[in-house]
Amino acid sequence: MNKNRLVALGLILFVLLFTFPVVMNLGKSVAKTQPPAMLQDQKAMQELADKLGVKNIDEFRERHKQVLAEWKDIVVRDGKRVYVTKDGREIPISLQNLASQPQYCNDCHDYAGIEKPNCWTCHVEPKGGAGK
Amino acid sequence: MKKPLSISRRTLLKATGAAALGIIPAGTLLVRAAGKPHPKALQAKNWAMVINAKLCPPGCRICQEACHKVHNVPNMPDPKQDVKWIWPESYNSAFPYETHPYTDQANEKRAYPVLCNHCENPSCVRVCPTKATFQRPDGVVMMDYHRCIGCRFCMAACPYGARSFNFKDPRPHIPQLNPAYPTRTPGVVEKCNFCDERLAVGQMPACMEACPAKAILFGDLNDPASPVRQALASNVTLQRKTKLGTRPKVFYIV
Ligand code: SF4
Numbered sequence: 001m002n003k004n005r006l007v008a009l010g011l012i013l014f015v016l017l018f019t020f021p022v023v024m025n026l027g028k029s030v031a032k033t034q035p036p037a038m039l040q041d042q043k044a045m046q047e048l049a050d051k052l053g054v055k056n057i058d059e060f061r062e063r064h065k066q067v068l069a070e071w072k073d074i075v076v077r078d079g080k081r082v083y084v085t086k087d088g089r090e091i092p093i094s095l096q097n098l099a100s101q102p103q104y105c106n107d108c109h110d111y112a113g114i115e116k117p118n119c120w121t122c123h124v125e126p127k128g129g130a131g132k
Numbered sequence: 133m134k135k136p137l138s139i140s141r142r143t144l145l146k147a148t149g150a151a152a153l154g155i156i157p158a159g160t161l162l163v164r165a166a167g168k169p170h171p172k173a174l175q176a177k178n179w180a181m182v183i184n185a186k187l188c189p190p191g192c193r194i195c196q197e198a199c200h201k202v203h204n205v206p207n208m209p210d211p212k213q214d215v216k217w218i219w220p221e222s223y224n225s226a227f228p229y230e231t232h233p234y235t236d237q238a239n240e241k242r243a244y245p246v247l248c249n250h251c252e253n254p255s256c257v258r259v260c261p262t263k264a265t266f267q268r269p270d271g272v273v274m275m276d277y278h279r280c281i282g283c284r285f286c287m288a289a290c291p292y293g294a295r296s297f298n299f300k301d302p303r304p305h306i307p308q309l310n311p312a313y314p315t316r317t318p319g320v321v322e323k324c325n326f327c328d329e330r331l332a333v334g335q336m337p338a339c340m341e342a343c344p345a346k347a348i349l350f351g352d353l354n355d356p357a358s359p360v361r362q363a364l365a366s367n368v369t370l371q372r373k374t375k376l377g378t379r380p381k382v383f384y385i386v
Contacts, residue, residue: 067165074167076276079268079332081173084166093167096311122277124311 036107044104051098053083053091071095095119100126172334176352178252178271179326180381181337182363185244187347193220195245198342199324204315206302215296217324218247218339223386227370239386245339245348248273248294248324249372249380256286256295265321271353271381272326282319291376295323353381 038044045057052067054060067083071093074080083091099105102125105117119125169175199205199218206215220243224231227244250273256265257273264279265286287295298316306315313329316322327337335341340348351358356365360383363369369383 070165072276072278073164075332076274076278077266077268078164078167079169079173079270079272079328080167081170081332082168084168090168121317122314124309124314126311 036111038104038107039111048098048104051091053085053089068095095123096126102126170333174331174334174336176270176358177354178352178381179250179331180271180351180353180360180383181250181326181340182349182360182369182383182385183245184347184349184363184367184385185242186385187345188243188245189345190242192243192345194342194344195339195348196220198338201308202310202313202327202330202338203325204302204306204310204313205322206305206315207307208300208302208305213297213299215298215302215322217296217322218245220244221246226372226384227386229373229375230370244384244386246292246294246372247339247382248290248326249292249378249382250324250326252379252381253377255289255291255376255378259285259289261285268328272328272331274325274328275321275323277314277316277320277322280320282321284321286321291373291378292380295321297321 039057045060049056049060052060052064054063054067071083074083075093081093083093085091099119102120105119109116196216196218200207200216203217205217208214223235223240223242223244226246231240250271252271254265254267254273257267260266261283262279262281264277264281265273265275267273282297284297287293287297298318298320301318302316303309309315327335327339330337337348337350340350349359349363351360353360355361363385364383367385369385371380371383374380
């Protein structure tokens with residue numbers, strides 16, 4: 001009898017501990033399933049893609065991290081300031097210009113459930129609406 | 133009875149060798165996405181600096197103020213955590229191998245602006261385990277702060293103390309943030325970059341532009357017509373700690 005009680009207690013504790021992260025995030029995740037409004041703003045999203053030198057927002061989503069790494073190498077390693085895209089467009093390399101609306105970055109990262117970009121621990125965050 | 137191996141040791145080694153040879157060139161051929169210099173970019177084969185310390189007014193720190201302002205160099209309250217890119221040094225500590233008990237008193241009292249020498253044979257670059265610090269083809273010894281892991285080997289290797297470590301977040305100690313240049317983050321080493329970010333858009337180094345005495349010259353060491361070469365040809369100049377073999381590219385008229 002005693003043993004059964006202990007086992008039951010153990011099981012309850014185990015289930016509680018094991019599901020703790022899920023339970024804690026329950027309310028929040030529901031709120032986050034709403035995509036941020038700016039994703040619907042076709043024009044703004046295309047502008048963003050143009051500033052990075054990619055075709056559209058889909059390519060932006062897939063490749064922005066790689067392009068940013070390329071930008072860094074071009075600037076730091078080669079001392080150049082212009083990014084030449086695959087289709088021959090020339091984009092001035094500027095994080096300040098690309099992320100002139102830093103809340104875009106934060107909202108989208110938030111929606112995707114990933115960390116906020118850590119660019120701004122060194123690069124000075126543009127004024128266009130300080131991130132949350 | 134044991135079954136003999138179907139492949140001999142020799143064939144296996146040959147095959148792995150061939151495979152490795154095939155993989156390595158494929159990896160090294162990965163080229164960086166295309167970039168283009170800014171239309172106004174200043175370019176040189178080998179950037180160098182001449183400082184005419186005779187012209188430095190006593191107590192002047194204008195070059196340091198200008199440099200530290202544009203590069204977001206913090207004023208750390210604890211002198212042990214000092215961060216500096218260019219700073220005044222006494223003759224004896226700037227040129228310890230060029231002194232004797234009878235050197236010119238006036239000379240010894242003067243302050244000499246010292247900074248990273250952008251050595252032609254940089255010991256910092258040799259020891260960096262991540263290639264965060266590297267020598268560019270134009271002679272600038274650069275840092276890629278994204279790659280710095282804060283091991284501080286470069287600080288131990290640099291014989292000039294030209295490198296500083298960020299023990300704490302520098303942001304709160306920067307009097308006036310310059311949004312055009314990043315700050316650093318705790319755990320990263322920093323130093324003078326010969327104003328790479330200014331050269332890239334057609335501006336000369338900030339210290340040189342700020343100097344009211346025109347004591348700092350900057351130019352291409354490979355170009356006999358450059359102001360740097362002309363100053364070197366018509367003056368007796370010193371480099372710091374030459375016997376260590378780093379081949380500094382900051383020269384001093386003393
Ligand atoms: S002065 Fe020091 S930090 Fe600068 S290149 Fe030479 S060894 Fe490296």
